[in-house]
Amino acid sequence: MLEIRDITKSYEGKPLLEGISFSVREGETVCLLGESGSGKSTLLRVIAGLEEAESGTLWWDGEEISRMPAHKRGFGLMFQDYALFPHRSVQENVGFGLRMLGLPRAEVRARSRSALAMVRMEGFADRTVTELSGGEQQRVALARALAPDPRLLMLDEPLGALDHALRKQLIGELRRILHDSRKTAIYVTHDREEAFGLADTLMLLGKGRIAQAGTAAELFERPVNAWAAGFLGLGNLIPGVVAGLAPLRVNTALGTFRVDACFQEWEIGREVRLLLRPRDAQVLSGQSERENQFPARVQDSLFMGENYQSELRAGEYPLLIQTEMPLEVGAEMKVAFPSDKLSCLEVE
Amino acid sequence: MDAKRGTLWWKILLWLLPAAFLLVFFYQPLAAILRLAFSKPLAGPEQSAALGLTANTFAFTLWQALLSVLLTLLVGLPAAYLFSHFEFAGRKLLRLTALLPFILPTVVTAVCFNTLLGPRGWLNLGLMALFKLTEPPVRMLDSLPAILLAHVFYNSSVIIRIVGGAWSRLDRKLTQAAQILGANSWRVFWEVTLPLLLPAIGGASLLVFLFDFTSFGVVLMLGGPRFATLEVEIYTQALYLFNLPLAGLLSLVQLVFTLLVAWLHSRLSQPRYGKSALSAERANLRRPKTRAEKAFTLVVVLVLAALTLLPLLSLVSRSVVSLEAERGARGEAQTGFTLRYYRELFHNPSGSLFYVPPAAAVRNSLLYAGATMLIANLLGLLTSYALRCSGRLSRWLEPLFILPLGASAVTLGLGFVIVFRRPPWDALSFSLLIPFAHALVALPLVVRTLLPALRGIPDSLRQAAGTLGAGWARVFREVDLPLLLRPLLVSMVFAFTISLGEFGASSFLSTGSNPTIPVAIYRYISQPGALNYGQALAMSTILLLVCAFGSLIIEKARLPGEELF
Numbered sequence: 001m002l003e004i005r006d007i008t009k010s011y012e013g014k015p016l017l018e019g020i021s022f023s024v025r026e027g028e029t030v031c032l033l034g035e036s037g038s039g040k041s042t043l044l045r046v047i048a049g050l051e052e053a054e055s056g057t058l059w060w061d062g063e064e065i066s067r068m069p070a071h072k073r074g075f076g077l078m079f080q081d082y083a084l085f086p087h088r089s090v091q092e093n094v095g096f097g098l099r100m101l102g103l104p105r106a107e108v109r110a111r112s113r114s115a116l117a118m119v120r121m122e123g124f125a126d127r128t129v130t131e132l133s134g135g136e137q138q139r140v141a142l143a144r145a146l147a148p149d150p151r152l153l154m155l156d157e158p159l160g161a162l163d164h165a166l167r168k169q170l171i172g173e174l175r176r177i178l179h180d181s182r183k184t185a186i187y188v189t190h191d192r193e194e195a196f197g198l199a200d201t202l203m204l205l206g207k208g209r210i211a212q213a214g215t216a217a218e219l220f221e222r223p224v225n226a227w228a229a230g231f232l233g234l235g236n237l238i239p240g241v242v243a244g245l246a247p248l249r250v251n252t253a254l255g256t257f258r259v260d261a262c263f264q265e266w267e268i269g270r271e272v273r274l275l276l277r278p279r280d281a282q283v284l285s286g287q288s289e290r291e292n293q294f295p296a297r298v299q300d301s302l303f304m305g306e307n308y309q310s311e312l313r314a315g316e317y318p319l320l321i322q323t324e325m326p327l328e329v330g331a332e333m334k335v336a337f338p339s340d341k342l343s344c345l346e347v348e
Numbered sequence: 349m350d351a352k353r354g355t356l357w358w359k360i361l362l363w364l365l366p367a368a369f370l371l372v373f374f375y376q377p378l379a380a381i382l383r384l385a386f387s388k389p390l391a392g393p394e395q396s397a398a399l400g401l402t403a404n405t406f407a408f409t410l411w412q413a414l415l416s417v418l419l420t421l422l423v424g425l426p427a428a429y430l431f432s433h434f435e436f437a438g439r440k441l442l443r444l445t446a447l448l449p450f451i452l453p454t455v456v457t458a459v460c461f462n463t464l465l466g467p468r469g470w471l472n473l474g475l476m477a478l479f480k481l482t483e484p485p486v487r488m489l490d491s492l493p494a495i496l497l498a499h500v501f502y503n504s505s506v507i508i509r510i511v512g513g514a515w516s517r518l519d520r521k522l523t524q525a526a527q528i529l530g531a532n533s534w535r536v537f538w539e540v541t542l543p544l545l546l547p548a549i550g551g552a553s554l555l556v557f558l559f560d561f562t563s564f565g566v567v568l569m570l571g572g573p574r575f576a577t578l579e580v581e582i583y584t585q586a587l588y589l590f591n592l593p594l595a596g597l598l599s600l601v602q603l604v605f606t607l608l609v610a611w612l613h614s615r616l617s618q619p620r621y622g623k624s625a626l627s628a629e630r631a632n633l634r635r636p637k638t639r640a641e642k643a644f645t646l647v648v649v650l651v652l653a654a655l656t657l658l659p660l661l662s663l664v665s666r667s668v669v670s671l672e673a674e675r676g677a678r679g680e681a682q683t684g685f686t687l688r689y690y691r692e693l694f695h696n697p698s699g700s701l702f703y704v705p706p707a708a709a710v711r712n713s714l715l716y717a718g719a720t721m722l723i724a725n726l727l728g729l730l731t732s733y734a735l736r737c738s739g740r741l742s743r744w745l746e747p748l749f750i751l752p753l754g755a756s757a758v759t760l761g762l763g764f765v766i767v768f769r770r771p772p773w774d775a776l777s778f779s780l781l782i783p784f785a786h787a788l789v790a791l792p793l794v795v796r797t798l799l800p801a802l803r804g805i806p807d808s809l810r811q812a813a814g815t816l817g818a819g820w821a822r823v824f825r826e827v828d829l830p831l832l833l834r835p836l837l838v839s840m841v842f843a844f845t846i847s848l849g850e851f852g853a854s855s856f857l858s859t860g861s862n863p864t865i866p867v868a869i870y871r872y873i874s875q876p877g878a879l880n881y882g883q884a885l886a887m888s889t890i891l892l893l894v895c896a897f898g899s900l901i902i903e904k905a906r907l908p909g910e911e912l913f
Contacts, residue, residue, distance in 0.1 A: 050524050070527045077528045083521035087543045096539075100530030148529065 001026045001184055002152060007046055007056035009039070016042055018208035020056070024152070024201075029178050029185045031195040034205030035231065040188045041080070043205070044154050047186065048077050060151075071100070076150030080157045082141035084129040090140050091116070091125040097148035115147035116140075118177060135166050142174070146181065153178075153185040159194060171197040192232055196220075204228055222263060225346040226273035235277035236319050237345075242270040250274055250344060253315050254294040258339040266344070275343040278309065281321035284334040293336035298327045362734040366727050373784050374755065377763020378603075384766060385596035398594045401581070406601055409577040412492065412567075413560040416499035420556050423500055423651060424507025425549070430648045431508055432516035434641070435633040442649065445656050446505040448899045451842070452892065453849020454565025455866040457498050459873060459888040460659035461570060463666040465489060468881060470662050490572025498566045501655055503556040510555070514548035515541075547616060554613040562606060562756040565851040569870065578602040579758045583855060586762050596766075599759040606756065663892060667885035670878070689882035706887055709868035712779075713848055716864060719783035720790060720847035721840050727787060728794030728839060732802050735795070757789050761856030782857045782864070786847040793846065794839040801835035802828075837905045845898040848891060865891055 003023040009016050016039040024030050034040040045051040047058060049070030057066045065073060076097075084093050095112035103111070116122050119139035124132070129140060138158060145153060158174070159167045175198055178185055189195055195202055196216040204212040204219065212224040223229035226237050240252035248259040250272060257274055266272070284293060296314040303326065310327045312319040312335065321335060430436075431443060449457065463469045465488035472484035479485075488494050518541065526536045564579035571577075576584065578598050586595035636645045670686040693706040764785055769778055805828060813823045851866040858867050865887055872884035 048524075048528055050527070069532075070524070071530050071532050073528075074530070075528060077525070079521050079525060081521070083519065083525040085522060085525070085540060087540075096526065096531075097529035100535065144525075144529070 001061060002047070002186075003059040004047065005057045005059065007043065007053045007058075009042060009046060009051070009053050011039075011042070015208055017046075017053070020205075020208075020210060022203060022210060022213060024184055024186060026184055027182045028200045029183075029187060029198055030201045030203060031199030032186065032188045032203050032205050033192060033195040033199075033231075034188075034190060036190055038190075038205045039208060040190075040205050041156050044077070044156050044186065044188050047152075048075055048154060049073050050077075073152075074148075074150055075152045075154060076145035076148065078141050078145040078153070078155045078158050080160050082137045084137055084141060084144070086128075086130050088129070089125070090121065090127050090129055090132070093129060093140060094144045094147050096144065097150075101148055112143075112147055115143040118146065118181075119143045119173075134162050135170065138162065138170065142177070146177070146183070151184065153183045155185065155187045157189050158187075159189070159191070167191075167194070174198060204231065206231065223275070223343070223345060225348050226275075227348060229273075229275050229343075229345055235275055236317070237273045237275060238317055240272055240274050242266045242268055242272055242344075244268070247339075248344060254317070255292075257292045257337070257342060259342045259344045260339040261341065261343060271347055273345045273347060275345055276319070276337050277341065278320045278322045280337050280341040281323070282336045282338070283321070283323055283327070284336055290336040290338075292339055292342065293334050296333060296335050298329050298331045298333065300329060301327045359734070362730055366731045366734065369727055369784075370788075373764075374760075374788055377760065377767045378755070380766040381596045381599050381759065381763050383596075384593050385600045387593055387596075398591075398597060401594070402598055402601055405576055405578050405581045405598065406605075408575065409561055409579075412495060412499075412575075412577065413557050413563075415492075416496050416503070416560040417553050417557045419496055419500045420503045420507055420560075421549075421553060423655065424504045424552075425511060426644070426648050427504060427508045427652055428512035428515055430645060431512040433633065434636050434645055436636065436645050436649065438649065442652055442656075443508075444899065444903055445660065446508055446652060447903060448505075448660070448896055449502050449656055450505045451845050451849075451899055451902070452502075452895050453845075453851060453866050454502075454563070455569065455851050455869045456663070456849065456888045456891050456895070457502060457659075458566055458569035459869060459884060460663040460892075461494060461498050461501075462489065462873065463885060464659050464662040465494065468878075470666060489570055490574065492571075492575065494570040495563075495567055495575065498570055499560050499563065501659060502566070503559055504652070504655065506556050506559070507549075507552050510552035511545060511548050514545055518544055551613060551616045554609055554616060558606060558609050558613070561609070562602070562758075564756070564758055565866070565870075569873070579756055579852065582758050582762055583852075586765065587856065592762075592766065595762055599756075599762055602756060603759060660892065663885060664889050667882065667889040670882070689879070689886035692879065692883055693886055706868055706872075706883060709863050709865050709887070710890070712858070712862055713865040716782045716786060717844045717847040720786040721843045723783055723787040724790040724794050724843040725836065725840055728791055728798050728843075729836075731791070731795050732798040735799055736802050755788075757785075757850060757852030758856070760785050760788060761853035764853070765856050779857055779859050779862050782854060783847070785853040785857060786850050787843070789850055789853060790843040790846040793842050797835050797839040797842060798832070801832055805831050834905045838902050841898045841901045841905075845895050848894060 001024055005021050007017050007020040020043060022030070032040045032043065042051065046053045049065075049068060053066070057064055059065065060073075085096065088096070091109075091112050094115050095108045098108040098111055113122065113125065116125060119142050121136065121139050121143060124136065124140070129137060132140065142155075142158070145155075155174075159170055162170065171194055178198065187195075187198055199216055202212075202214060202216055202219050203210050204224075206227055212219055212228050219228070219232060220234065223232060223234060229235070230237055238252050238254060240250040240257065243249045243251040243256060245266060245268065248262050248266060250257045250259060252274060259274070282290065284290060294314055296312040296319060299311045299313055299318075301308055301310040301323075304322075308323045308326050310321050310323055312321060312327075314335065319335070327333070427446070431439070452460075461469075465471050465486060467484040467487075467489070471488075472486050475481065475485050476483075522544070523536050523540050526540045527533075531539060561577070562579055563577055564583070567575060567577045568580050568583065571580070578601060582595045582598045582602070585591045585598065636642045667689055668685055668687060670684055670688060693710075764781060768781055809827050810823050813827050818826055849866055850864070851870070854864045854867050855870070858864050863871065869884045869887050869891075872880045872887070
């Protein structure tokens, strides 16, 4: 369907996108996940035709569309702050794209009604958009983008401006709507919860490139490097140096770690990061000894509902771990991470 | 409890001084005009002639104002688009010179066009030299086109600033949303951009209409005897034909109509779509890229430069060039650089027809302008503070302060003549009233500059200062004053330049021996003789330079993001 080839763009002289390539299959929801300033919105605007890339091409079903003006691409875009037309009613907003298609008035009316029904806003058709709440505006914007039945739907941080509770609820709804309409969609966000909740395929955008692409589970289990793991918030990253191979051993300030789960080749002396996931931590009692153990001191212990999240200090590193029981603040203890749960990651 | 009563007293005191001022210097003259207008029975042949004249004058005033607004939009809208979208060489300079005409005295504007298009202007001199003519071939003055041209010159900056400001702050995402939904650029303009800009365009047009409708100096000096707006007719009837009742009737018509327009304008300028159509920051400007964009930029820049720069340059250059051929026998025009006209300003040679040394006019004007600046800003500050807090008191009294907006300078002058030109006021002390009339003329613009700035200071700042131990006087000094400094500078420059250039009221109030600069310029330019012409040009150039300096201060000192008007 959509194919993006080698898109480059700079902003105020600095490279923003450095050769982005990926493709989107029919009916698939692709999430572009990246920090603010990573160029993900710009990439979306390039695909929409609102901005021009410095190089690279866009293809749709084998036809090049890089130079096609935005209004002819037949894509839908939902803006971050919705960009609803303040001088038109809810229904007129939703019907705008249908009118541009040159549809007869009755059909415009019927189809904008059904688009409003899809987002459960039927009762709001004659309201002015300025009197809607943030969540209502969000729904109207979605209905407006969906109404002309675009061949590609793009969403630019559509939940960014909403509060947490509403966001959670709307992620579910968006999922239902994207699934029911079987739309091909690109969803841009910096929030991994949204990305994990919505994406068929996740693209991690960092430093102008796609750092990693895959399903949410793949990214979660096998982050491509320390930056990806950090951005996804997977756990503690401890710097170290490869000291032995087969089995892999890594020297760190907290001692030497043995790593069994290993997905790539390493060489001795290579600088790496160890990923210690909070859920894998084992707190040792008494004199018991395990591999990959090190001493730590409890700084804080928070009840999270299901379990406890404790903040420890191990040497110079802060360390987050999950435990079943609360830990006593100030207590000295040993913590271990099983060697088959550790990941060794490249620095970049 | 005590504190509360204390603030109420303060509020009343705030209102009292501006209210008293308006009562004495605005409502009293206004009442006198009304009395005069209705002093004669509305029947009889003399009255029906008066009504006919009033109707005709009104019709012409309306017609020329409408035409002027249309032409101004024709120039202003493309320029507004250019300034809000594109970066180009000379942008800043052009923006500044487009502002200059707005604060340029009407008299100077008229003289500018005289030096360009008049019988002794560059165009005619050039054509005469080129084709060896003995008579000036172009008779542009004393015609409707001359009036319209000056009005466009004057007001295109209003359109550029208001519409351009709205355009640059129009949320680009809205037009992009329309684009993505399948609208081509033409449809985007009709369906999104234009509807969202309409309030700004309407408001700016009404403002321009108001300025054109009450136009006095330009019509008097460029329209010649054939064309008279209500303002000019009031002036003629009162000062030359001594028909005060008819002048009163004309003033009444003028007042009612301008109030109507001012009311419409205030209704229109209320924000329609809240903030939703505006983006927080201005969109980035870009250089024109396509060939069409480049051509558009070039054409608009050329038109604007021709319209605003040419008349200004023409005045300055003509004021330092002497043409010996003008003396007597026509022949080869000998042109040469001279500062004679400027030197003549400061001593009065016997050859001059004039009984007042121009230097005296300069002195008078500077004194009046200084006094106006102080009076208008003191009153403006008090009025703004009074209008700032919205309460029942404000709601009752606010219309009283809005009304003077509708009064023209000539009406004001007429009212002053009726009320104050009698004992105990003698001719000399009568002209001392000029700063008061000027302060009334300047007050609306002063309040419009100060009030938004004042409303922009969040009350929490004052409260924070209060909880940190500052009394009200200290709060004013430490919070309000520093934040108001720049707007105050702007409003002071406004008041000063308005007073320097004010012509309508001054032409009623200044006495023969004590003219202001614009009155003196008008007298000089109405007289034959190269020296008189040259001296008018020299004085106009000086006023022009003062105003250019003023507009530079205004441009630099206005709050970022704040548009004028």
